[in-house]
Amino acid sequence: MLYIVPTPIGNLEDFTFRSLRILKEVDLILVENYKVSKKLLDFYYIRNNINKYHIYNEHKIIPSLIKKIKEGKKLALISNAGTPSISDPGFLLIRSCIKASISIECLPGPTAFVPALVSSGISTNEFVFIGFLPKKKRKTKLENLSKENRTVVLYESPHRLLQTLNDIKYFFGSKRNIAICKEISKYFQNISRGNIEKMITYYKNIKKILGEYTIIIEKILKKN
Numbered sequence: 247m248l249y250i251v252p253t254p255i256g257n258l259e260d261f262t263f264r265s266l267r268i269l270k271e272v273d274l275i276l277v278e279n280y281k282v283s284k285k286l287l288d289f290y291y292i293r294n295n296i297n298k299y300h301i302y303n304e305h306k307i308i309p310s311l312i313k314k315i316k317e318g319k320k321l322a323l324i325s326n327a328g329t330p331s332i333s334d335p336g337f338l339l340i341r342s343c344i345k346a347s348i349s350i351e352c353l354p355g356p357t358a359f360v361p362a363l364v365s366s367g368i369s370t371n372e373f374v375f376i377g378f379l380p381k382k383k384r385k386t387k388l389e390n391l392s393k394e395n396r397t398v399v400l401y402e403s404p405h406r407l408l409q410t411l412n413d414i415k416y417f418f419g420s421k422r423n424i425a426i427c428k429e430i431s432k433y434f435q436n437i438s439r440g441n442i443e444k445m446i447t448y449y450k451n452i453k454k455i456l457g458e459y460t461i462i463i464e465k466i467l468k469k470n
Contacts, residue, residue, distance in 0.1 A: 249322040252329040252355025256432030273319040282326045333377040362460035366425035373397035392417040398463040404455040423464040429457040
């Protein structure tokens, strides 16, 4: 059995009783980053065996992980924060387990874009989640997204935030309403709302942009 266990995206109290039980019961916990995961595991006194699993070693170690599970071991996969495989490693292992007829159970839990979308005040009826924009052809991607008739949800890092907002302005227009959610569930959580022009001005006046961001873009322009 492979368990996919979501972990808190900020506040360590955002952890389910079931997730805690599973991590204490499995034979091995796969972690994306040892130091990051150790904080959570120590907080809940979880002392199970740990193995690193990330984008740089997943191709190499997947065969040995499949073998362990086939031998009867129970494994749990966690990422640094949120639900594994959502803008985090996990997809390749899950696909390999399916091919090997191994049972997979994904526990429900935290992911940044859902509370960001709900808190944005922008329509939640239909939306398209992109995650991080691709490094190649990102402007082509944004041009295609500007034609979407659904709310658009993006992740962005602090050092690219202003560049992305300017790219959004170019393709979506300066009056399109957006919400920018910073550090969901963390101490410095903040949500800024307004049109794209206003948000660019707001972030230009911040000396040092820090944190992780979720950008929610309204599906249509509102009439003035």
